[in-house]
Amino acid sequence: MYLNTEADKQNTYDAIVVGSGISGGWAAKELTEKGLKVLLLERGRNIEHVKGYDTALKAPWEFKHRGRLTQEQVLSHPVQVRDYPYSEFNASYWVNDKECPYTEVKRFDWYRGFHVGGKSLMWGRQSYRLSDLDFEANVKDGIAIDWPIRYKDIAPWYSYAEKFAGISGQREGIPNLPDGEFLPPMDMNCVEKDVKKRIEAHYKNNRRMTIGRVANLTQPHNGRGNCQYRNLCSRGCPFGAYFSTQSATLPAAMATGNLTMRPFSIVNAILYDKDKKRASGVRVIDAETNEVVEFHSKIIFLNGSTLGSTFVLLNSTSDTFPDGLGNSSGQLGHNLMDHHFRTGASGESEDYGDKYYYGRRANGIYIPRYRNLNGDKRDYIRGFGYQGSASRSGWARGVAEMAFGADFKEEVSAPGPWSMGLGGFGETLPYFENKVTLDRSQKDKWGQPVISIDCEFKDNERKMRVDMMNDAAEMLEVAGMKNITTFDKGCFPGMAIHEMGTARMGNDPKTSVLNKWNQMHDVKNVFITDGSCMTSAACQNPSLTYMALTARACDYAVSELKKMNI
């Protein structure tokens, strides 16, 4: 047999990182900075920082359809069109659904972007710490399994991640929403300040309202420019003013000279060496040529997004792991979670007619969870937080009216009334039966099987939504708002784009896939630090937690490597 040992050597690294999104970018940065030679694999195309943001500096009139989608796009992106994120403004950042289908046993909206940076380019940037209220929730409620970590284990890594990423926010001293290492907070406008004052007074500080903690820079930071208040983040920021792989972690990793990045590299499976009981590398399909290549490394960080990573593991079968790599627990693919949202209320303010704002703040306000804590007890467990904002309406308020003509034009060209909206983000429980499996009856563009998703919200979420809607209306009423209307637009898993839980962390290898270091119980040189590691969902936006867990896991992995334990 002919062995190309030279090529083998060329394809060998200290570490392979699969996926270049928020957590993969962090893994690449941490591992290269610790001196490892790292191969970063990305299934999609490269998007270069600044240069690659095609639409970032376009004026509204430079978009032919002013942001709307053409019939052609609607037909070629049947999943991405189900909700707002996919639009003409950043259409090229979203997948062509037909090239990578999946099976929906129940409706699941899967929003994906295949390119360097992944969803770090389009994310909502809200960045909150979890607390022991969250880490202790499962064990206290007696559901699923206990988190193998507590707040004290992750707190220093939150600080580490925040200091590098640049999170602006206000320190508040709220126990269940711990303060971080914040850049100066963005300001609340007149109406928001008023609403905050009235809510906090009425509920005697049991309900608090703070400015959103957001990964947008309020001052220059680590060589990146501060936010210009254009509120066009999801097109990519030419000022590098929000955290993304491109603006932050990738340049840091590149600067070490230890990084090799390979776009168009679809990781099809992780290779397992049963003698050494270790992963030996990955099998890659070149997305452009369909060529199959193998790469080898001492350790592997799997950061392909929750469902992407789960696919890779389920598709990595061997005699030892016939049901997917590291799946001796049978938990792989199970316990899928997302947040549920799209319910709340809005109201109008009759005051502040002579007040306005300058600039488009890419951030809103946040009301941290207050349900089922401090003595409050509901007919469901866990809770929700609110995001929201106040603003003056623009011309769009005139669309539904029957008026037209000169007076109408004049009227809608002036700032409209103030309104304030609150939308809840609720925790979803980890249900074993909410799961993904491989569907070998279908193939994607590259001949790979697809995943089948069987996931639904249940009673606990449905009961919580009643409060999410009614509490919002009640708080707006307390805040003196008029014409309050409630809404529940319905929510399907996937819509919040916070998929979590399919390779959960836990202390017991019999009931979890990863240990407290995000290390596979079964395969010690594989680490997973994307959303799939989450043991419960909490109600906070999760990305900051992935950043902190990634940095922590990298630190552990490298120390284990040095001790020759892996």
Place this chain on the structure above:
Amino acid sequence: MDRRAAVKNMALLMGSAISATTLGFILDGCNNGPKATSTTFTPGQENMVAEIAEIIIPKTSTPGAKEAGVGAFIVMMINECYPEEAQQDFIGGLDYADKITKGKFSKTFLEADGKQRIAVIQQLAEETKEFTDKEKDLKPEEQSKKVPFFKQVKELTMLGYFTSEAGATKALNYVAIPGRYDACITIKPGEKAWAL
């Protein structure tokens, strides 16, 4: 057996639940699915769209819809962003406006003068209001899925105008790169709203 039936049988044989979406993917893969089509507007119809838009957003101290090129924008949007049925409905709306004009003034919409055109659009608006008020009392499944012509043309006129360079920078106040956020500023009566 045709392909569609074959795929359905396959799904049954496997005994697994395959959703309509999935089935759609497989089927669309073999016949390329529905195609986006476009309707041909006659020059007269294009003209009529531009005139209606100008009535909705007329030239005042700031440019009107015509100057902002809204007529051509609407025609393009109807052709590229709407399914064929909605395109036909829109053309039908133009024909109906002509019919009203003929009934009222014995001439076509384009032959009518400014005041007459406004009267026609006023009648369209009133009929639309009557229709939507009635719809409100119906159950969701009984409501028409069609967007009334007046609503459609008005919505696209406003979108086209206020996001055009003329509309955004002259009727409204457009700042490409604000550079900072001032949370509470005091404004005087007559101040324009921010574009976007």
